[in-house]
Amino acid sequence: MTTRQPLVLLVDDEHDLCVLMQMTLARMGIKTHIAHHLQQAKLFFSEHKYNACITDLNLPDGSGLDLVKHVTQHYPKVPIAVLTAYGNMEIAIASLKAGAFDFVNKPINQQHLHQLLTKALHVPLVDFSEDNLQLEHQLLIGESKPMLKLKETIKKVARSQAPVFISGESGTGKEVVAHLIHKLSNRSDSAFVAINCGAISEELIERELFGSVSATSAGTTPDKLGLIQSANGGCLFLDEIAELSLTTQTKLLRALQEKKIRPLGSDQEVDVDFRIISATNQNLEERVQQGKFRQDLFFRIHVMDLHLPPLRERGKDILILAHHFIKNICLEWDIPSKVLNEDAKRFLQVQPFAGNVRELRNMIERAITLCDEHVVGIEHLQYSQKRNFNVEKTEEQINIEPRLATQPISNNIPSEGLEQFLENVEKEVLLNALNQTHWNRTLAAKKLGMTFRSLRYRLKKFGLDSEED
Known part of the structure; x- marks a missing residue:
């Protein structure tokens, strides 16, 4: 049985550019059709089954954004990428929000075009069934309405290359969601690299992100590989991105726009291909208004927006998570399984959980430590809230x-x-x-x-x- 040759539609009114892309894709074993107008492209879609599409934003009879919306609505399984000039970044981001798979800058770099189509032709069809259902259960636990809605959004986001911004209180599971998006994407075979920007000093963060070369290596061989390069082909998760200095923000913005970085101490740029997922529990719009966060970087990372609900708004998920933590902790510690009594269940359901899922897990872990019997009671959970810090106070204190x-x-x-x-x-x-x-x-x-x-x-x-x- 022979495999069907991939078929890609190229939409651009520049004849020479289309021929160049056609030649590049032919070397990849990809068959192409060319349309020079918006209406022609829509007609081709009604007549052929395409595996992917690349369209320019500016077409003689309309906008490539209209084609993105058309394909997203009528052919949702076909990834469509957008060609954009450097001055059209805002429109390119609007295309991503409308459902575009990715965008590539003009003039086209053949290497980037190759990478783009390679990923577009391997977009997973996420359905949370069988293996994906098992993965979802392991990483994102919950059956409440907010969590079911979140999972549906993750399905759509995972198919795209668009930057994702995750907001929510501390402890709601932002890194868990970022990891799940990566695992369900076509980048899952490559690295998922996570860093907490607030946990590294301003002096070290640039070296951690961009890497560095020493004077003895003639500015070519890195003595420290940056996290962006480590995430090449995969995803970079920047937690607490609001903590980055304005200088680092500027360099990160350039890396996202140009897909190039310059390690500290080097005179050469390095090509990079990574998807950025960022998160913070701060209000980034307020930071922009205060001049503490670059507006252009805000728009660049704030394409797909996911908000994680606090645990106190997730209803029955509290007990689902509690039972999950009890089971896992008992297995990890190799001790007999334990259960919550009814008083303990009612107690958990009325807690404010300022620390969200992280606080719940810590509470369960301490309760299991204190409980010598099979049943975990309210007394174990109440005691676990009272932390003894062993701080000797002087009379003056x-x-x-x-x-x-x-x-x-x-x-x-x-x-x-x-x-x-x-x-x-x-x-x-x-x-x-x-x-x-x-x-x-x-x-x-x-x-x-x-x-x-x-x-x-x-x-x-x-x-x-x-x-x-």
Whole structure:
């Protein structure tokens, strides 16, 4: 049985460009048809079964965006890519939002065209059945309406090459969703590289992302491969992208637009092909208005938008997740299985879960540690919320709050000295914020109005950085 030769429709009014693309694709064993007008392209689609389509944005009788919408509506299984000039980035992004598979800049680089068609012809048909259903169950657990809607969106997003932006509170599973998108995409055979931008200092983040070369290597051989190059062919997940400095944002934007990077210390550029998935629990639009995040980068990464619901809005998923965590933890620890009693179930269903899924898992893990019997009760879950930090308080620390609350500053001269007194106050405030957020550091930083990096510095300063998230 012979395999049908792939058939691709090229839509552009530039004859020479179409011939060039046709010759390039012929060497890949791909048959092509050429249309120079929008209406002609629609007619061809009604007469032939195409495996993919590439269209220019500017056509004599209309816009390539109209063709994208037409194909997405009537031929949803056919990936359509868009050709765009450098000045049409906003329209290209609009095409991605309308359902385009990807876009490629003019003038066309044959290598990028080859990569584009290779991926377009291997777009998976995601249906969450059989193997995909098993994968979904392992990575994204939940049957509530918000989660079912999210899974449907992930199906569509996984087929595209468009950048994905994931928003949601800390602990809602942003990296889990990013990983699932990658696993269900045609990039799943390549690397999924994740980095928390808020956990790396500004001095190191560029080296981590772009890599570097040493002076002894004549500017050619990298002594450190950057994460972008490590993700070549696959996906790069940037968590807490709002923490990137404006300088790094500029370099990242260029990498996304040009598909090239320059390692630190190098005089040569390197071609890269990666899909970016980014996330943050901050409001990026506010950061743009404040001048802390580049507007052009915001639009570039904010093509496909996924919002993850907090655990408190997911209803029955709370108990589904709790049972899942109990089963997995018991298997991992090689101990007899445990179950929740009815009081424990009711207790979990009314918790606010400021730390979301991460907090629930930590709560279950501590409860299992404390429970010697087969049944986990409310007393184990309640106790697991009370973290003992073993911080020895001095007499001065114990008296900090009443002294601040009842005495005017001018009369409040601490016996331990001003510097020590202020350090005690700072430590106390940090511990209070961490207690209130169940040691969710990202949320604590937000409550305190500081960056995650600043919080980490202070925790290290006071010897509190060993506590788990």
